[in-house]
Amino acid sequence: MHKTMNRNSNVYTVIYATVLTVLVAILLSAASLGLKDKQKANTDNEKKQQILQSVASKLGKEVTFENAADLWQELKMDDAMFCVNTKGEKVDGKAFDIASKSLFSAGKIIPEATLPVYVANINGVPYRIMSMYGAGLWGPIWGYLSVDPEGKVAGVSFDHDSETAGLGSKIKDDPAFANAFIGKSIFTDGKFTSVSVTKAGKPANYGGEKVDAITGATKTSDYVGIMIYESLLGYVPFIQGGTAQAGCCQKHEGNCGEKETCGMEGCQKEACTPESCGKEECKAQCGDKSECAAKAECADKAECDACKKAE
Amino acid sequence: MANEKKPGVFTGPLWTNNPVVVQVLGICSALAVTTQMKPALVMGISLTCVLAFANVIISVLRNTIPNRIRIIVQLVVVAALVILVNQILKAYVYDVSKALSVYVGLIITNCILMGRLEAFALGNKPFPALLDGLGNGIGYALILFITATLRELFGSGTLFGYDVLARFVNEAGYDGYQNCGFFTMPAAALIILGCIIWYQRAKNPDLQDK
Numbered sequence: 001m002h003k004t005m006n007r008n009s010n011v012y013t014v015i016y017a018t019v020l021t022v023l024v025a026i027l028l029s030a031a032s033l034g035l036k037d038k039q040k041a042n043t044d045n046e047k048k049q050q051i052l053q054s055v056a057s058k059l060g061k062e063v064t065f066e067n068a069a070d071l072w073q074e075l076k077m078d079d080a081m082f083c084v085n086t087k088g089e090k091v092d093g094k095a096f097d098i099a100s101k102s103l104f105s106a107g108k109i110i111p112e113a114t115l116p117v118y119v120a121n122i123n124g125v126p127y128r129i130m131s132m133y134g135a136g137l138w139g140p141i142w143g144y145l146s147v148d149p150e151g152k153v154a155g156v157s158f159d160h161d162s163e164t165a166g167l168g169s170k171i172k173d174d175p176a177f178a179n180a181f182i183g184k185s186i187f188t189d190g191k192f193t194s195v196s197v198t199k200a201g202k203p204a205n206y207g208g209e210k211v212d213a214i215t216g217a218t219k220t221s222d223y224v225g226i227m228i229y230e231s232l233l234g235y236v237p238f239i240q241g242g243t244a245q246a247g248c249c250q251k252h253e254g255n256c257g258e259k260e261t262c263g264m265e266g267c268q269k270e271a272c273t274p275e276s277c278g279k280e281e282c283k284a285q286c287g288d289k290s291e292c293a294a295k296a297e298c299a300d301k302a303e304c305d306a307c308k309k310a311e
Numbered sequence: 312m313a314n315e316k317k318p319g320v321f322t323g324p325l326w327t328n329n330p331v332v333v334q335v336l337g338i339c340s341a342l343a344v345t346t347q348m349k350p351a352l353v354m355g356i357s358l359t360c361v362l363a364f365a366n367v368i369i370s371v372l373r374n375t376i377p378n379r380i381r382i383i384v385q386l387v388v389v390a391a392l393v394i395l396v397n398q399i400l401k402a403y404v405y406d407v408s409k410a411l412s413v414y415v416g417l418i419i420t421n422c423i424l425m426g427r428l429e430a431f432a433l434g435n436k437p438f439p440a441l442l443d444g445l446g447n448g449i450g451y452a453l454i455l456f457i458t459a460t461l462r463e464l465f466g467s468g469t470l471f472g473y474d475v476l477a478r479f480v481n482e483a484g485y486d487g488y489q490n491c492g493f494f495t496m497p498a499a500a501l502i503i504l505g506c507i508i509w510y511q512r513a514k515n516p517d518l519q520d521k
Contacts, residue, residue, distance in 0.1 A: 013377040038402035165346040
């Protein structure tokens with residue numbers, strides 16, 4: 001049939017192009033729809049793996065793509081995630097569905113962003129896991145960083161889109177690099193100083209603790225340092241709040257009032273009643289006007305009123 | 312081209328008519344994905360699959376494709392195949408798809424594909440086209456693999472991620488292997504490719520420019 005048709009006519013060309021395009025579109029849409037669930041399950045699982053990887057050293061075992069879902073269940077992570085704003089207050093939102101990319105604008109965290117927090121309770125200690133995102137040398141880099149109740153790094157996991165294989169890719173592939181972060185404090189004298197990544201022998205550029213850059217991947221290492229600083233900046237009020245609360249819990253030997261464990265969420269709202277924590281913590285809580293009004297149990301009325309007026 | 316014998320169609324591209332070192336096609340990806348062996352190998356396999364399928368499809372359609380938009384038709388077929396492969400990898404072998412990341416997408420821009428579709432598939436029956444696709448894909452994979460082996464061995468001291476040189480050097484009584492950073496640079500790939508071409512020309516006087 002094709003022999004009889006003029007293959008160079010405009011009509012034939014247009015019809016051919018249209019039919020081909022429609023066929024390909026149908027084929028690809030079908031493939032995309034049919035495989036969507038499986039792909040989503042894979043990316044979700046990978047996200048769980050990366051989140052849990054940041055507390056792998058506390059779990060005492062390797063987190064792999066295969067065991068991530070089981071570990072996630074085991075740690076009851078589905079109930080242990082929530083959102084905070086950049087003031088450190090808990091807000092509504094689905095933590096797991098937040099794309100870390102959407103929290104940033106031009107490398108800085110958006111002030112009104114809703115930040116995801118995951119809390120892994122391992123051996124009774126709550127580790128707060130925070131999400132990081134930033135620019136790498138060739139493409140985006142991202143990761144998760146967990147801090148213990150004292151504000152020290154409990155672990156990190158990094159991933160990247162297109163850093164140089166064998167060099168920049170070591171942020172993900174070389175466990176020695178990630179392990180170097182463990183135990184570093186992100187606060188110096190109560191001030192946020194992040195964990196810098198600089199060449200061996202060079203001082204930390206944010207003034208706090210540092211880890212050595214990867215040899216041959218200085219640029220990627222620099223960007224990792226920037227990513228940690230910029231990403232955690234938005235979490236600082238939350239971490240500091242939680243750290244103060246955790247300190248309060250420790251003072252009272254884990255007695256968090258009605259709550260049985262010193263979970264981060266529990267401590268924030270219920271544990272720090274004036275009775276259990278003393279006036280100082282109460283004052284910290286009364287700093288926020290709305291919080292103050294809601295806190296009927298805030299025993300020291302005078303103090304509350306004072307801070308209300310100050311607002 | 313149409314007169315080529317079937318064995319030549321498959322074996323030619325493997326060495327004497329290799330797409331990379333003789334036709335000098337697909338150089339960009341030969342430089343980009345050969346720092347380590349695993350991505351190089353998977354890239355070679357992916358390209359071979361896509362090229363074989365695209366060759367067959369274009370060959371089947373060759374008598375219907377309007378001449379004026381033939382390049383676009385080829386591009387659509389290749390792009391559709393690549394997207395399909397990518398989607399399937401993402402759903403069923405997620406780790407491999409991660410390892411490949413952007414490389415799968417880069418297959419679309421590989422000159423070998425358009426070169427073979429234009430030069431061979433448009434003028435030949437599906438079966439020779441399949442052989443031609445396989446031959447060229449494997450020829451490409453071969454060069455990639457050789458380059459990646461040398462680059463990973465000297466650049467990172469490993470093979471497929473396993474420490475080889477460091478262990479060897481340690482056993483010989485020296486302390487560790489200092490990675491040769493130069494081999495991880497694209498320039499090293501170019502030099503290795505040059506050496507392969509040099510060797511090949513020396514062995515095959517037919518290929519030498521008179």
